Amino acid sequence: MSSLNINNLSASIEGKAILDNLNLDLPAGEVHAVMGPNGSGKSTLSKVLAGHPDYEVTGGSARLEGIELLGLSPDEIARMGLFLAFQYPIEVPGISIANFIRAALQARLPEGESVKAVDYYKQLYEKMDELGMDRTFTSRSLNEGFSGGEKKRCEILQMSMLEPRYCILDETDSGLDIDALREVSLGVNRMKGPERGMLVITHYQRLLEYIVPDKVHVMWEGKVVLSGDKDLALELEQRGYDWIRNEVAA
Amino acid sequence: MSIPSPVTHSESSILSDRTFFDDFASERSWEPGWFADFRKENWEKACKLASPLRDERWRFSQKSRLGFSKVTGLDSSEESISFESSDPSEGVCLRKLDKVILEEPDLLGGLQEFSGPGLGADESFHFARAFFEAGFYLKTNRDATVKEPLFIEHNPGGENLARFHLNLIELEPYSKLTLIERLSSSVGDSNGFFTNLTMIKAGEGSRIERILIQELNSQSTFHNLENFEVCADAHLSNVAVHLGSAQTRVESKGCLSGEGAEFDISSLALGRGKQLFDQRTMQHHLAPNGKSSLTFKNALLDQAKSVFSGLIKVENGAGSTNAYQSNRNLLLSDTAKADSLPGLEILANDVKCSHGATTSKIDEQELFYLLSRGIPRSTAERLIVLGFFEEVIEKIRIKDQLESVRESISNSFDT
Numbered sequence A: 001m002s003s004l005n006i007n008n009l010s011a012s013i014e015g016k017a018i019l020d021n022l023n024l025d026l027p028a029g030e031v032h033a034v035m036g037p038n039g040s041g042k043s044t045l046s047k048v049l050a051g052h053p054d055y056e057v058t059g060g061s062a063r064l065e066g067i068e069l070l071g072l073s074p075d076e077i078a079r080m081g082l083f084l085a086f087q088y089p090i091e092v093p094g095i096s097i098a099n100f101i102r103a104a105l106q107a108r109l110p111e112g113e114s115v116k117a118v119d120y121y122k123q124l125y126e127k128m129d130e131l132g133m134d135r136t137f138t139s140r141s142l143n144e145g146f147s148g149g150e151k152k153r154c155e156i157l158q159m160s161m162l163e164p165r166y167c168i169l170d171e172t173d174s175g176l177d178i179d180a181l182r183e184v185s186l187g188v189n190r191m192k193g194p195e196r197g198m199l200v201i202t203h204y205q206r207l208l209e210y211i212v213p214d215k216v217h218v219m220w221e222g223k224v225v226l227s228g229d230k231d232l233a234l235e236l237e238q239r240g241y242d243w244i245r246n247e248v249a250a
Numbered sequence B: 001m002s003i004p005s006p007v008t009h010s011e012s013s014i015l016s017d018r019t020f021f022d023d024f025a026s027e028r029s030w031e032p033g034w035f036a037d038f039r040k041e042n043w044e045k046a047c048k049l050a051s052p053l054r055d056e057r058w059r060f061s062q063k064s065r066l067g068f069s070k071v072t073g074l075d076s077s078e079e080s081i082s083f084e085s086s087d088p089s090e091g092v093c094l095r096k097l098d099k100v101i102l103e104e105p106d107l108l109g110g111l112q113e114f115s116g117p118g119l120g121a122d123e124s125f126h127f128a129r130a131f132f133e134a135g136f137y138l139k140t141n142r143d144a145t146v147k148e149p150l151f152i153e154h155n156p157g158g159e160n161l162a163r164f165h166l167n168l169i170e171l172e173p174y175s176k177l178t179l180i181e182r183l184s185s186s187v188g189d190s191n192g193f194f195t196n197l198t199m200i201k202a203g204e205g206s207r208i209e210r211i212l213i214q215e216l217n218s219q220s221t222f223h224n225l226e227n228f229e230v231c232a233d234a235h236l237s238n239v240a241v242h243l244g245s246a247q248t249r250v251e252s253k254g255c256l257s258g259e260g261a262e263f264d265i266s267s268l269a270l271g272r273g274k275q276l277f278d279q280r281t282m283q284h285h286l287a288p289n290g291k292s293s294l295t296f297k298n299a300l301l302d303q304a305k306s307v308f309s310g311l312i313k314v315e316n317g318a319g320s321t322n323a324y325q326s327n328r329n330l331l332l333s334d335t336a337k338a339d340s341l342p343g344l345e346i347l348a349n350d351v352k353c354s355h356g357a358t359t360s361k362i363d364e365q366e367l368f369y370l371l372s373r374g375i376p377r378s379t380a381e382r383l384i385v386l387g388f389f390e391e392v393i394e395k396i397r398i399k400d401q402l403e404s405v406r407e408s409i410s411n412s413f414d415t
Helices: A043-050 A074-080 A095-108 A115-131 A135-139 A148-162 A177-189 A231-238 A241-249 B016-028 B033-048 B097-103 B105-113 B122-129 B364-373 B377-393 B399-411
Strands: A003-013 A014-028 A031-035 A055-065 A082-085 A094-097 A167-171 A197-202 A215-220 A223-228 B092-096 B136-139 B149-153 B162-170 B176-184 B191-200 B206-215 B223-228 B235-242 B249-254 B261-272 B275-286 B291-300 B303-312 B322-331 B337-346 B350-359
Touching: A003 A043, A003 A197, A014 A055, A014 A197, A014 A223, A031 A043, A031 A231, A043 A055, A043 A074, A043 A167, A043 A197, A074 A082, A074 B249, A074 B364, A082 A148, A094 A095, A094 B364, A094 B377, A095 A115, A095 A135, A095 A148, A095 B377, A115 A148, A115 A177, A115 B105, A115 B223, A135 A215, A177 B364, A215 A231, A215 A241, A215 B206, A223 A241, A231 B364, A241 B097, B016 B033, B033 B105, B033 B122, B033 B322, B092 B097, B092 B149, B097 B105, B097 B136, B097 B162, B105 B136, B105 B162, B122 B162, B122 B191, B122 B223, B136 B176, B136 B223, B162 B206, B176 B377, B191 B235, B206 B223, B206 B399, B223 B235, B223 B261, B235 B377, B249 B261, B249 B291, B261 B303, B261 B377, B275 B322, B291 B303, B291 B377, B291 B399, B303 B322, B303 B350, B322 B337, B322 B377, B337 B350, B364 B377, B377 B399
Parallel strands: A031 A197, A031 A215, A082 A167, A167 A197, B136 B162, B149 B176, B162 B191, B176 B206, B191 B223, B206 B235, B223 B249, B235 B261, B249 B275, B261 B291, B275 B303, B291 B322, B303 B337, B322 B350
Antiparallel strands: A003 A014, A003 A055, A215 A223, B092 B136
């Protein structure tokens, strides 16, 4: 079966271990949430999967449709079909959103083929309309001077244009007001499908009212310590992360 | 006891050989007498130049790479400068310099008044004035507005040959002009020496936008010397794009001589291999209420090197000056190098001057962000460099030129 399989993944940054034998299976067609307190390793998990060079993988594997991701370069991982929506999207001066997404699409085409401008802009404008983004955004520098909500919409826009097989959304709810949260969630929900797996990383249950997960995993000190259905998120919200601390200790 | 001499003489060049100069002069004996005197006077000055061991004006440069010692002769091709029409529009006169010398030498009467940028490249300045055979003369009449941009091509070339272009541009008061100059070698891989000496006088209330695109071949030695005079309420904008040459010395000086003058100068240079870009600038404020702005950006790969040395000088009497200077360097390899020497000299009160210089490597977080979208590293670097240059590129307000500059930058990553 198609899936993203993470087995006994361990990783560190600057010698400090963050992920500790983490296991998680995300089948295509499902939405899984990863919750956990600050410092539990949620963001590290997303960056390690995307191939961030600051992190060192010290053990385990992560397979996308059976192919090992670990050790590949970030661009190779992305072209295999993994997309990371950043918690803090990077500002890149001088590169317009339109040119950026176009370069990303171009990178997925066989040599000799190129993105057709007319079709490209048609699709881009459609997706922007869906996300409630003004069309003048296309010529603005990537994320430069964007509000928190604009940055997150821009991430979802990229995701919907690139149509990845697996999406990781790293704290996409952070910095969003309720309206932006709703719009962004709608954008994510539009991308759900039988062929696509989604991993929604969040600190709060709030986002999961909009993006309803098939499964919820709770991270603690670099590993998944508890998994359950969507009600687990509610329980966490009510009982707080201290509850997990006690569970883990027990 | 002998005292070591504080000066050295640069490696001798055939250009300083008396017989060589005399032969050149005798071939041009048809020129007016004052012309011959002008050439000789400049040739003698070039030959007498001493180069001190420590010359601030060449600090951090590799002066030996920018000399004329390998020159074996002059490129006297008549094709080294071209443009479509000599009277491109009403109220504007555009001539090849050799034609002017032959037919209307008196138009060049003001030649002696023009000084060079004087920022260190005295040898090439004087050689240019001694040996120039081509270039252009451009003058707009008072109130003339030249609607379409003028295009001028410089195509120097020839193995080990030196070529000197002298360009005189004069805008009469309240005239307007856009000028695009493209520089490319006439021969693909020749080791040519090209010196382009340009003097622009923007008369009162006039407006000029000049764009210079340099794509000389990778063996060329290039001296680009510019002296701009901006009169009262005139506006002069100069954008330079440097992609070619093996080594380039740029000297750009803007004199804001009249009240309310505006001078805007920007440059981008993309260095690869062992390319050297040595840039010296001066924003010289002589009158009140002047405004000048300088943005020089260099992106360097491989073992490329840039030197930027810029001075804002505000004379006593140039009150309420507003001057800005920025040099930003982006290093894409560990062996690329950029030196930056910003400077301020302020003799007036009530001025607003700022300068900044930064040299940085490619931002790893930016790079990761681009890679994480599936963009390969080489493309990502290209996009980051284009983004870095965008601030300068967007000053080119002629769409097809702007696109072609972007494309040239982009293409130079493929070779």
